[in-house]
Amino acid sequence: MTADKVKRWEDAGLTAEEYKMIEDTLGREPNDLELALFSVMWSEHCGYKYSRALLKKLPTTGSQVLQGPGENAGIIDVQDGQAIVMKVESHNHPSAVEPYAGAATGVGGILRDIFTMGARPVAGLNSLRFGPLTDPHQRELLAGVVAGMADYGSVFGLPMIGGEVYYDDCYTDNCLVNAMAVGFLDKGDPIARGIASGVGNLVMAAGTPTGRDGIEGAAFASGELTEEAAERKAAIPKGYPEMGKRLMEACLETIRADILVGIQDMGAAGLTSSACEMAARGRHGIELDLSLVPVGEAEMTPYEIMLSETQERMLFVVKAGQEAAVQAIFDKWNVPLAAIGRVTDDGFLRLKHGEEVLAEVPAEALADAPVYHPASQRPDYLDETESFDLSSIAEPDDHNKALLRLLGSPNIASKEWVFGQFDHQIGDSTLAAPGLTGAGVIGIKGSDKAVAFSVDCNSRFCYLDPRSGAAAAVAEAARNLVCTGAKPLAVTDGLNFGNPEKPEVYWQFSQAIDGITEACKTLNTPVIGGNVSFYNESKGKAIYPTPVIGVAGLIENRADVCTQGFKQAGDVIVMLGENKGELGGSEYLKMIHNVVAGRPPELDLDLEKRIQDLCLAAIRAGIISSAHDCSEGGLAAALAECCIIGGLGAKAALERQGLTPAQLLYGESHSRIIMSLAPQHLDRLEQLAAEFDAPMTVIGEVQEGRLQIRTDVPAGKGFEDVLVDLPVEELAAAWRGAISCQMEG
Numbered sequence: 001m002t003a004d005k006v007k008r009w010e011d012a013g014l015t016a017e018e019y020k021m022i023e024d025t026l027g028r029e030p031n032d033l034e035l036a037l038f039s040v041m042w043s044e045h046c047g048y049k050y051s052r053a054l055l056k057k058l059p060t061t062g063s064q065v066l067q068g069p070g071e072n073a074g075i076i077d078v079q080d081g082q083a084i085v086m087k088v089e090s091h092n093h094p095s096a097v098e099p100y101a102g103a104a105t106g107v108g109g110i111l112r113d114i115f116t117m118g119a120r121p122v123a124g125l126n127s128l129r130f131g132p133l134t135d136p137h138q139r140e141l142l143a144g145v146v147a148g149m150a151d152y153g154s155v156f157g158l159p160m161i162g163g164e165v166y167y168d169d170c171y172t173d174n175c176l177v178n179a180m181a182v183g184f185l186d187k188g189d190p191i192a193r194g195i196a197s198g199v200g201n202l203v204m205a206a207g208t209p210t211g212r213d214g215i216e217g218a219a220f221a222s223g224e225l226t227e228e229a230a231e232r233k234a235a236i237p238k239g240y241p242e243m244g245k246r247l248m249e250a251c252l253e254t255i256r257a258d259i260l261v262g263i264q265d266m267g268a269a270g271l272t273s274s275a276c277e278m279a280a281r282g283r284h285g286i287e288l289d290l291s292l293v294p295v296g297e298a299e300m301t302p303y304e305i306m307l308s309e310t311q312e313r314m315l316f317v318v319k320a321g322q323e324a325a326v327q328a329i330f331d332k333w334n335v336p337l338a339a340i341g342r343v344t345d346d347g348f349l350r351l352k353h354g355e356e357v358l359a360e361v362p363a364e365a366l367a368d369a370p371v372y373h374p375a376s377q378r379p380d381y382l383d384e385t386e387s388f389d390l391s392s393i394a395e396p397d398d399h400n401k402a403l404l405r406l407l408g409s410p411n412i413a414s415k416e417w418v419f420g421q422f423d424h425q426i427g428d429s430t431l432a433a434p435g436l437t438g439a440g441v442i443g444i445k446g447s448d449k450a451v452a453f454s455v456d457c458n459s460r461f462c463y464l465d466p467r468s469g470a471a472a473a474v475a476e477a478a479r480n481l482v483c484t485g486a487k488p489l490a491v492t493d494g495l496n497f498g499n500p501e502k503p504e505v506y507w508q509f510s511q512a513i514d515g516i517t518e519a520c521k522t523l524n525t526p527v528i529g530g531n532v533s534f535y536n537e538s539k540g541k542a543i544y545p546t547p548v549i550g551v552a553g554l555i556e557n558r559a560d561v562c563t564q565g566f567k568q569a570g571d572v573i574v575m576l577g578e579n580k581g582e583l584g585g586s587e588y589l590k591m592i593h594n595v596v597a598g599r600p601p602e603l604d605l606d607l608e609k610r611i612q613d614l615c616l617a618a619i620r621a622g623i624i625s626s627a628h629d630c631s632e633g634g635l636a637a638a639l640a641e642c643c644i645i646g647g648l649g650a651k652a653a654l655e656r657q658g659l660t661p662a663q664l665l666y667g668e669s670h671s672r673i674i675m676s677l678a679p680q681h682l683d684r685l686e687q688l689a690a691e692f693d694a695p696m697t698v699i700g701e702v703q704e705g706r707l708q709i710r711t712d713v714p715a716g717k718g719f720e721d722v723l724v725d726l727p728v729e730e731l732a733a734a735w736r737g738a739i740s741c742q743m744e745g
Contacts, residue, residue: 009035012035012036012038014042018042018370022034025362034361037272037276037306037349038361040269040272041273041276041369044532044534045268045533046268048369050372050500050501050506050534051495051509052371054510055513058516058527059517059520059527060527061526062526065526066083066191067085067191067528068527068528069528071117072087072113073113073114073116073529074086074490074492074527074528074529075117075119075185075191076489076552078449078554080187080449081186081187082185082187082444082447082449084182084184084185085114085183085184085185086114086180086181086182086453086490086492086529087114087180087181087492088179088455088492088530088531089106089109089113089178089180090178090179090496090533091105091106091178092176092533093174093535094106094237095141095145095148095175095177096141096175098144099143099145100147100148100151101148101236101237101239102177102236103148103152104148104149104238104239105152105238106148106149106179107149107152107153107181107239108239108244109267109311111124111181111248112244112265112314113265113267114183115248115251116192116314117183117192117193118191118255119183119184120183120184121156122184123158123160123429123430123440123442124158124159124181124182125160125163125180125181125182125440125453125455125550126160126163126164126177126455127164127180127455127456127457127548128145128177128178128418129166129168129459129496129543130142130167131168131169131173132167132172133167133410138175139745141175142418142743143743146422147421149179152239153422153423154422155242156244156245157245157427158181158426159442160424161430161434161453162440162454162455163419163455164455164457165410165418166459168460170459170541170543173539174537174538174543176496176543178455178531180550182442182451182453184444189256190255192260192262192263193262194264194274194277194281195278195281195317196278196281196282196284196286196343197262197283197317199345200342201318201320201342202323202341203275203286203340203341203343204315204316204318205271205293205313205314205340206313206314206315206336206337206338207314207335208240208243208313210293210295211296211310212297213236213237213238213309213310213311214309214310215307215308215309243312244312246333247314250330251314253332254316254329254330257329259322259325260317260322261317261318263315263316264277264278265313265315266315267309268309269307270306270308270309270310270313272307272366274315275288276349276367277367278317280364280366284343284347285345285348286343286350286363287341287348288340288341288351288352289341289352289353290305290352290358294336317343349362349363349366376507377503377507378507380504382464384597385596386464390597390598393583393593393595393662394593395660395661395662396592396661396662399636399661399724400724400725403665404726404731404734405591405734406587406588406591406633407633407637407731407735408735408737408738409587409633409738410738412587412633412735413734414735414739415434415435417740419435422434431443432561435645436564436565437483437561437562438564438629439453439553440452441486441561449554449558450558451553452484452486452555453551454477454551456480456548456551457473457547457548458472458585459544459545460585460600461601462508462544463545463596464600465599466511466515467515469512469547470511470512470513471515471516471518471519472519474491474515474516474519474520474523474549475605475608475670475671476629476631478523478553479608479612479673481552482612482616482619483564484553484563485616485620486553486555487555488523488551488552488612489552489553490525490526490527490551490552491516491520491526491528491550492527492528492530492550492552493527493547494530494533494548495512495531495533495546496543496547496548497509497534497536498535498543499534499535499542508545509545512545515547522606522609523608523609525551530550556620560619560620562619562626562627564626564627564645565626565643565645566625566642566676567625567626567646567648567676568625568648568676568702569648570678570679570701571625571702572678572698572700572701573639573650573652573676573701574676574682575630575635576611576672576673576675576694577607577630577669577694578672579635579663579664579669580601580669581660581669582600582601582663582669583668585598585599585600585668586632586667586668587633588634588662601668601670603670607671607694608670610692611672611673613692617688618675618677618684618688621688623677624675624676624677624681624685625678626646626676627675628641628673628674630669631668635667635674636666636709638672638674642674642676644731646702648728649703649705649706649707649728650701650707651706652700652709652710653710654699654712655711661723665709665724676702682698705727706726706727707726707728707731709722710722710723
């Protein structure tokens with residue numbers, strides 16, 4: 001191979017083998033434009049060449065699934081002719097470089113995925129990861145990301161109803177910004193798909209004129225975040241939410257008029273990906289005349305036009321004879337529209353300028369990147385973390401102080417500083433304000449039903465055991481839904497990992513896929529779509545494996561919506577599940593002792609399912625006042641949050657069962673839910689627990705003013721009887737003020 005040829009494929013981010021595959025496919029050398037098309041479409045960001053083989057393991061079917069992976073977003077049936085559309089998408093590298101624009105366009109992109117399916121977006125959630133807020137740069141990143149998401153959502157008219165934010169050293173040089181959006185399809189609404197068919201049908205482009213912003217964005221997202229890459233701000237497009245909203249209205253009206261063959265968002269790789277993917281799905285070809293593409297800048301080259309990632313653009317194929325009707329709708333909404341090509345029967349993506357042919361490649365070859373199975377190796381660090389002697393950790397002298405420190409951890413503390421900047425009431429359908437529940441809840445208009453959505457991942461658990469940690473993310477997201485009264489239905493995922501070409505990272509990814517698969521099968525929550533984001537590392541150091549799990553669930557009667565806070569003094573407090581005192585990977589170890597080690601809590605998926613079924617049955621029976629998942633910070637933090645949110649206290653007496661006070665209070669065993677209920681309903685709850693063969697324990701009662709936790713060990717027998725005794729006001733001050741205090745420096 002000549003030096004010039006080597007430079008060509010290296011500059012394109014391809015391997016020698018991939019370049020040879022392209023030559024074999026074309027029967028000749030690709031020209032520069034054709035090579036650029038393959039470069040972006042065979043990048044990991046577009047082609048999923050390191051993840052596709054393993055993604056096939058995920059369960060993707062079920063009676064509730066109307067559309068699984070392969071389209072812009074997945075669709076779940078919620079009966080009565082209604083459906084939920086949802087997806088998670090990452091915008092990590094762009095947000096690390098330009099936090100405001102990166103996060104805003106992340107929201108815009110995921111919204112287009114929703115309305116491209118024919119659904120009206122009704123809610124947004126987010127999953128964010130940053131380094132410690134003691135670092136001024138991390139505070140700037142958080143502020144920029146939150147502002148970008150909030151501003152785009154507000155202008156677009158999207159309520160932001162929930163999410164999660166975590167902070168850890170591993171995200172200092174590579175933040176994670178995952179956006180989740182959900183939409184509704186109502187009775188009679190058609191489902192739109194990204195397909196091109198019908199020889200001679202017009203191909204039209206709508207939305208913002210194509211500019212030079214975002215060129216090579218897919219390549220930017222398919223490599224490590226080096227200092228050189230971080231300077232490529234030209235790869236970060238800007239968002240135009242006003243145009244995005246008008247584009248949505250025009251697209252939805254056009255879809256519902258049944259005058260389109262197919263529609264596709266111009267996302268990563270812009271016009272290139274939308275055109276070749278639509279052609280490949282329809283087993284047709286598309287011919288584009290680039291001289292007809294509306295551009296926003298002078299003298300744009302074919303390369304720039306095809307690889308631009310200018311936001312708020314859509315590509316669609318119009319049914320024959322309906323061109324004037326489409327034009328009228330887009331004129332009504334003041335959205336630019338232009339015919340730029342036609343559908344062919346030869347399977348090629350053909351690019352022309354007038355009569356001059358600039359590029360001609362098989363659409364399926366572009367859309368079908370090579371699939372790789374990299375080497376896999378268990379990381380060496382696990383030998384050290386798993387062998388760490390947790391008994392060497394000293395017991396706190398004062399558990400009042402320890403609990404207050406935990407509540408002040410940004411990973412446990414109130415996220416009000418974040419969600420307070422979002423408008424969760426736009427659309428007048430939000431049934432629970434963020435913070436009152438562990439999931440966002442939206443009412444279905446014209447129905448007694450509601451839907452709940454949660455997004456979760458404990459990445460520290462995934463670092464210590466990717467398989468168990470990923471399964472636990474599914475379980476926790478579903479558990480948060482169940483605590484609101486929703487039956488979990490399906491999953492959308494955002495899989496954030498380091499460089500898959502490194503054996504240790506690929507092992508983490510493979511293990512996480514296995515964990516998600518096991519949990520989704522047991523909980524009957526098939527994966528209907530999502531996103532893989534690799535190369536999340538900088539200076540050779542990867543982030544913790546972070547498989548973010550979004551789950552949607554159905555509440556049959558919105559009157560059943562259950563919140564976290566205690567409601568009435570005198571109510572009985574019950575714990576579903578078992579205290580096992582598992583401190584490995586806990587927030588307590590990290591916050592109090594600065595240790596990340598041990599094995600994370602064991603997850604019994606069968607027990608998890610029984611606990612969730614019991615909780616849901618009890619809420620639907622109308623006997624539960626409050627329900628709260630027990631996770632970061634353990635039982636003590638969960639009880640404190642129930643007190644703070646409800647404005648009431650609690651007194652709890654816990655059985656030691658051989659556990660140390662720290663294990664008892666801060667252990668993060670899975671499959672636990674804290675519930676409160678009126679005393680007269682306790683017998684009915686015990687009956688349900690027996691029916692579901694699920695463990696439950698009465699641990700105390702709601703009271704005024706203070707949180708008091710004691711054990712069954714008499715005073716003077718090794719530990720004090722009373723472990724925690726604090727006013728709720730003091731708990732609330734530590735919990736509510738932590739993040740705002742750090743953000744103020």
